[in-house]
Amino acid sequence: MDKAGGYRLAFACSALLLWSVAGLATVPASISDDPGQLLKQAESIPSSNRVEFDELMRRLAKPVRELSPQQQVHRRYLLARQAAFAGNFDAALPPLTAIAGQTAYPVLAFRAKATVIDLLVAQSRYEEAFARLNSLLEQLPKMEENDVRVQGLGVAAQLYNEAGQYEASSRYADQIINESTDTRSACRGWFYKSEALFESGTTKLAADQLRDGTEACSKAGNTLFALSFQYLLASFDMRQGRLDSAIRLLQTSYPKVLRAGFPPQVAEFESTLAKAHLERGDLVSAAKFANQALVTNASRPYSESTARAYHVLYRVDKKTGDDRAALENLEKFVVTNDGYMDRLSAKALAYQIVEQKVLAKKLQVEELDKKNKLLGMQGELDRKEVETSRLYILLLLLVLASIGLWAYRIKRSQLKFMKLARRDGLTGIFNRQHFVNEAERLLRYCQKSGRDACLVLLDLDHFKQVNDNHGHAVGDRVLRRAVGACQKHLRTTDLFGRLGGEEFGMLLPECGREQVLERVEQMRLAVAQVPAGEAGSGVVVSASFGVASAASSGYELRQLMTDADDALYRAKREGRNRVSLFDSRRVQSNVV
Structure with missing residues (x-):
């Protein structure tokens, strides 16, 4: 379902269109005889224009046509993409997967992988899709073509x-909009952004986004996305209770959707028209469009549009008093909706559970059957002794292997969740709770062994202004780079954790006052040199540090944090971007 291919060929496509306007049925011989030019022309044709696309593919398939290996792969990719557009996912997936697996032509492989992910999403195979997406995004920096x-x-x-x-x-979607060099790409980015805002139910979706997206798609002449924007606008109107406006938008666009001929999009329009007519009270039109959606979606039984159509038919039957038909459609809705909502990972897990239960029951039945046979074959016990022993050993190994595999999976899951529970998701260092636990443990050790320890609290200066003026993306980048700058001056025995927002804590064992002040000063200088990145040019970052020593504050973490916090706020009051050491006798400040 490659909706964005071939933009770099816009100039060649414009030239070919000029020949068509001149009244010629075919392209010039100098272009039409060249397989590369024919492939470029096919690449530029919208997926909805099947007649012209099929004609080009037919000409490329002639025996006299000599295609290079790369051109043959390109032709197979285009044919598979067109099959996917027609809704024939089963026919499209094998050739696309084969193209994605080859390494000779990385751009074609990348595009095939992207299209395969599209098809997996359309089939609700999210676990496979996410696995392939990780690989795709790793290759993205190597792709230079926009x-x-x-x-x-x-x-x-x-x-x-x-x-x-x-x-x-x-x-x-924002990245697409920012990187777009043509209106077709911008159209696609605006649609994904508007769709995400719409699906999330956020109040940020307003006429501005929809207007910008509609304008971009209109300029681009991108039929599929222009129609998708019309669908999104109609859905937005329905959410706002403007049924007449929604029906008018959908019915105006419906003939164009039928001409485009993309089955998932046709079914979305039909099922949404059915729902809108139902809410409007037009039961006849609601039933008509719902049944049309079911016919269109015959090859996609577990989709949102199919579930919506069954739900409309159920409500229509309920209103007309046909309880039997209503019950049938309600059952179909429940089954379809459950199938649509389930993720493949959940299905795979359920399958594995059932498989293990069946296997365990089978082994149990086999074991009981063997015991019954052994009771009736006491006379042949000697002859069967070796065979029976081997069988039990095999069964034992199988059970042990199953237990070991189960234990391994459980342990791996425990380690994964333990890591997630201990680490801060943004910076990768300890979260507050784990830092506190580890710090208390380390302080007890230092107290027993008579070693000194220092607690350092770090707070980025005016960080809220960075978020407000430059956005949270720049703010997150500043936090990560500030943490990285500090980590360069920490030992493996030191503890480092995020206490909340822009505040961090460090516990440095076996570190006296002079040594800790020297190290913290190095951290302060390193943080001040942190670059915010391209999106945050002009951002000045600094940090204030508060230091408390166990020698003066004791080994209780609460008291150490209180004293370090006092020192931190003293550094803030004295102008920020400095290190302040708590001392019960008098505060000492190091200022650069």
């Missing part, structure tokens, strides 16, 4: 939106 990059970013935006990760989807 349209190829936009295709990869579009797949990421679409997949995260399908999985309900609307914030991530919106980020990738």
Whole structure:
């Protein structure tokens, strides 16, 4: 389902269109005889224009046509992409997967991988799609062609939106918009952004986004995305209770959707028209469009549009008093909706559980059957002794292997969740709770062994202004780079954790006052030199440090944190970007 391919060929496509306007049925011989030019022309044709696309593919398939190996792969990719557009996912996946696995032509492989992910999403195979997406995004920096990059970013935006990760989807959509060099790419980015905002239910979706997206798609002449924007606008109107406006938009666009001929999009329009007519009270039109959606979606039984159509038919039957038909459609809705909502990972897990239960029951039955046979074959016990012993050993090994595999999976899951519970998701250092636990343990050790320890609290100066003026993306980058700058001056025995927001804590064992002041001063200088990145040019970053020593504050973590906090706020009051040491006798400050 490559909706964004071939933008770099806009000039060649314009030339070919001029020949068509002149009244010629074919392209000039100098172009039409060249397989490379024919492939470029096929690449530039919208997926909805099947007649012209099929004609080009037929000409490329002639025996006299000599194609290079790369051109043959390119032709197979285009044919598979067109099959996917027609809704024939089973026919499209094998050739696309084969192209994605080859290494001779990395750009074609990248595009095939992106299209495969699109198909997996369309089939709700999210676990496979996410696995392939990670590989795709790793290859993205190597792709230099803008349209190829936009295709990869579009797949990421679409997949995260399908999985309900609307914030991530919106980020990738913004990247598409920023990297777009033509209106077709910008159209795609605006649509994914608007769709993510719409699906998340955020109040940020307003006429501005929809207007910008509609304008971009209109300029681009991108039929599929222009129609998708019309669908999004109609859905937005329905959410706002403007049924007449929604029906008018959908019915105006419906003939164009039928001409485009993309089955998932046709079914979305039909099922939404059915729902809108139902809410409007037009039961006849609601039933008509719902049944049309079911016919269109015959090859996609577990989709949102199919579930919506069954739900409309159920409500229509309920209103007309046909309880039997209503019950049938309600059952179909429940089954379809459950199938649509399930993730493949959940299905795979359920399958594994059932498989293990069946295997265990089978082994139990076999074991009981063997015991019954042994009771009736006491006379042959000697002859069967060796065979029976081997069988029990094999069964024991199988059980032990199953137990070992189960224990391994449980242990791996425990380690994974333990890491997630201990680490801060943004910076990768300890979170507050784990830092406190480890610090208390380390302080007890230092107290027993008579070693000194120092607690350092760090707070980034005016960090709220960075978020407000430059955005949270720049703020997050500043936090990560500030943490990285400090880590360069920490030992493996030191503890480092994020206490909340822009505040961090460090516990430095076996470190006296003079030594800790020297190290913290190095950290302060390193933080002040942290670059915010391209999006945050002009951002000045500094940090204030508060230091408390166990020699003066004791080994209780609460008291150490209180004293270090006092020193930190003293550093703030005295002008920020400095190190302040707590001393019960008098505060000492180091200022540079």
